[in-house]
Amino acid sequence: MSARFPGRKLSLARLCLLSGAVAAVTVGGLTGFNRWEDARTAESAGSFFAGYVDVTATPSYAFEDPAKDIGGGAVLSFIVASKTEPCAPSWGTYYSLDDAETGLDLDRRVARMTQDNGEVIVSFGGLLNDELATACTDPDNLADAYAEVIDRYELSTVDLDIEGENLKDTAAGERRAEAMATLQKERAGTARPLNVWLTLPVAPTGLTAEGTAAVAQFLEAGVDLGGVNVMTMDYGGSRPEGTDMLTASKNAADATHRQVQVLYERAGMALGPQAAWRKIGLTPMIGQNDVKGEVFTLEDAEAFNAFAAERGAGRMSMWSLNRDATCSENYGDTTLVSDSCSGIDQKGFAFAPVLGADFEGRAATLAEEPVTEESPEALVEDDPETSPYPIWSDVGTYREDDRVVWHGYVYTAKYWTQGDVPDNPVLQAEETPWTLLGPVLPDERPVPVATAPAGLYPEWEPKAVYERGDRILVDGRVYEAKWWSQSDSPEAAVQGSDASPWQKLDDAALVKAIEEEKDKS
Known part of the structure; x- marks a missing residue:
């Protein structure tokens, strides 16, 4: 994502989900949510929807308003390292946690949403600033920084949106994974265990090598991943010419599903196909994407929701709830991305209920619903x-x-x-x-395999001398000498050896040779 809007971290990876169980066919998830959530957690389970909210964007988005149809959950973005204190968490570098309480009334708004049975998730990282593990190199201080955010907002689920330079920093990745493993262990068995989701950029061919390495780091550290959420957006040159956004996003999801199965198998925790889908999150960027020419429509959203539901994806999200509206007439160029409108005419409809249809579970209870694996x-x-x-x-x-x-x-x-x-x-x-x-x-x-008739060319003889251009027969196939040869078996050419003096004619060349010999006779 580009650094266009001063109030927000426009890296779309977002969505926070549930907890993961390190079992072969289970998907993560834990019970309990916060001090206002008790018995309510048992009321729903299964795949969930939670849209991203840019907390620092202007105008402020009222995610806590129950009148807004946002699917019951919100992913608040982004917590990053302070510019002056590397191990101090901040909202987009603009607000410390205390400043956000006084300047944005954030603590009160979070409390209101959870009291109304909404689910709040916080996302760390994004594209534009240093994620905490990138800036904070002391392991203990890093774990404390994460814990400060988790405890302040009574979180059961966190989202780690790792992209750009943060994703390239492998040392930071190790610190991040170790910190999350430590925090999970400390909270295991408590009323509010910790669910960890990893959000990563994706291409139509799947996660990048850096992305798969990040997942592997978390698994190696012992993190019980709730899942891997991919940003199905901003494909740029990775999207094949002629491939629309919906197809590219479906391909990205299927490729990620395959990669997740491979990563878990390599970590010694094989997942069945259905369990693996429950560990997949999908986050499109609604309307105009950062890349000009990439537009995700309401029709795309409806089809993508159906695709995700059919596959059994564990979560669905979008970037962002702030943008879920038609731009006003005063917004000049809708091909330039706005952080407060989608850039397309939504005709009075909203993306959130379309993408969130049938995703009615909660991140904190996702794994309570048994995963039924189909017989292979x-x-x-x-x-x-x-x-x-x-x-x-x-x-x-x-x-x-x-x-x-x-x-x-x-x-x-x-x-x-x-x-x-x-x-x-x-x-x-x-x-x-x-x-x-x-x-x-x-x-x-x-x-049908083209073969040459007997007698078209001489059969190969080991003792014979062949000059460049000479042709011979072996089992009905024609070989042509590339240079002087004696005793060199054409078998090496069959095996694809460049050092072989022989080159086998392909079917088209063989048919042409047969016709040429017929013309000569």
Whole structure:
């Protein structure tokens, strides 16, 4: 996000959720909320909605007003390090906690919302300033700074919005994870245990390498993550040309779900697919995004809500509740993002009830609802008689663009490979030599393989001498010499070796060669 608005940390990651249980198929979540919440916590469970509120933005947004239809929860943003005291928490560097009480009446507004059965979550970090762990290098002081905020606002759930330079600082990431692990342990078994959500930037292909490293740091430190919330917005160059915002956001969600499963498996806490979805949060930026040309419409919101509900995502949010309104006629250029309106004509409708539909649970009680895992589908038995391409083999060698079938899906090789399972789970797409093309279709049959007729060219002889351009036959395939050769088996060319003096003709070149030989005769 860009640093356009002095009153707010425009990094959209936000949403705070629930608590996570370090079990294989459970999703985080704890009971209890604050001194005003007691038996009410048992009344609802399941996926929840909570929109982000920029606390320091002008005009101030009345998140505590029960007349506002905001879905029952709000993520107050952002707590960052003070510019003068690295270990002192502040609201956007503009207000200390005490200053926010007197200048914004924030403590009273939080109390009002919780008394009215609303849920308050606080987000640390954002794009524009130093998150506490970035500035505060003393572990004890850092834990105390987090605890000061948690205790002051009686929080059960916190959100760590880590992006920009804060995400690149791996040492800060370790301090952050250790502090959260310490605070969780101190509060475990109390009336108000601590739920921790990690909010990260995302591309249509999923979390970046820095993002997956941040999740891994938390798991390694022993943090019981409520989940990973991704900012489905501001894709820029990562969004393929012609891909709309809704499709890009769906792709980002699916890719993150896969990555979360891999990360938990590597940490020794395997999650089933449904449990993994309960650990996924989704936060679009409503209306005009920071990137010109990226607009998330009300129609997108409705479809994204349906997608998230169908997948079973644990949380839904938006940036921001402050912006959930049509801009006034006096706002000149709606392609320039405002922190108080969406930049599109909402025709009297609001994004919050659309995105929050059917997300009626609470962050503090999310895990109380049992997660029912679907029985894993039996792996498809690939049939060579009907498969359109060869069945992948662990002893086979494959070159760039070669296609194979594995467990009912077609894959294409990005480069030479041997022994790499096509559907092996990886964190980043570049970690696998295979690209998934899609499922084998019901009526597909083997793709005919072009072969040369006997006698088209001489069969390869080990003792024969071959010059550049000479062609030979091996099992119906044609090979052409790249340079002088003797006793060099064409088998190396089959395995994709650049050092081989032979080059196998592809099907198109083979058909052309056959036609040329026919013309000669």
